[in-house]
Amino acid sequence: MNRETLFESIGMLDEDILERSEKKTRRNSASIFITLGTIAACLALIFTLALPSINKPLENPSMPAAFQNGIAKYIDSPPSDLSFTKADLIWLSQEDIFNKWNTAIFSGTVTKLDNMVIDFKGDKAYRAIAEIRVDKIYRGDINNGDTVSVLLPCPIGEGIKMTGTEIISQLTVGSYGIFMPIEYDGSAYWEQNGYTLKLQDVAPYGLADGMRFAFIESEDGIVFASDMYPAISVAKTLEDVESYILSMID
Structure with a gap:
């Protein structure tokens, strides 16, 4: 009672x-x-x-800790005057993309997208979390039918432009694709403005960048960083990508 x-x-x-x-x-x-x-x-x-x-314990123990303690919160959209700084992606070979981090690899449908803000002692960073319902696993401790929460490297919305996120920024609810997020452990953290945040406290998974770790279906074929995957630069379907991924992780 x-x-x-x-x-x-x-x-x-x-x-x-x-x-x-x-x-x-x-x-x-x-x-x-x-x-x-x-x-x-x-x-x-x-x-x-x-x-x-x-x-008393927090009312919703399934909610990530950063949201429960107020460091992060969901928002409708980032400020309209938000400025993004240009950042160069670190160079990775095709082998590095699959081996530098032990990424989970799965296909699935985006069922939810939530923009969010993280407050680093007054220094605010805007990102989004995608919930993806998994239907096929290539690598990782995930089951078919699971819904996985993935931290995205940018917020999602019309007119939002951020260098290095041109692929993932095209996500919408209902998007289907192959995703390769890192599963965060206790050693994964984000440091900004003198504050250190464990990434596990935001989401269990996250993308290393917004270009090389997603292959998304569209009406015109698939959207992916084709210039960063010379072996499949002309791929037209997710089946082509799937065959390539299996050859890289065998």
Whole structure:
């Protein structure tokens, strides 16, 4: 029973007392004592339950810690005047893309996209989290049908341009593709403005960049960083990409 339920119970009890008082012209002192005692017991229970709530566990333990403690929060969209700095992607060979990090690799459908802001002691960073329902696993401790939360390197929305995210920024709810996110462990962190944030506290998975770790279906074929994958630069379907991925991870 929560506090609201207890207060409702007390309210019903008071109305019941008033109703009975209208029907009876006399009540003995014993019944008054019992009624008042019942109210007092309820109030005592309320305060007993309320006191531990100061240190009670977080209400939604499945929500990442950064959201529960207020460091991160969901937003509708980033500010319209948000400026993005140009950042060069580190050079990676095709072998490095698959071996530098032990990425999970799976295909699936984007079921949800949420923009978010992370507050590094007043220095704000805007990103997004994609929820992807998995239907095929190539590598990783994931099951078919799982929904995986993935931190994206940019927010998602019309007019948002950020260097190095031209592929992943094209995601929409309903997008289908092959994704290769890093599974974060305790050693993965983000340091900014003197604050260190464990990436696990934001999402269990994340993309290393917005170009090389996603292959997305579109009406015109597939969208991917073809110049960074010379072996499949002319690939037209996800089946072509799948064959290439399997050859790289065997």
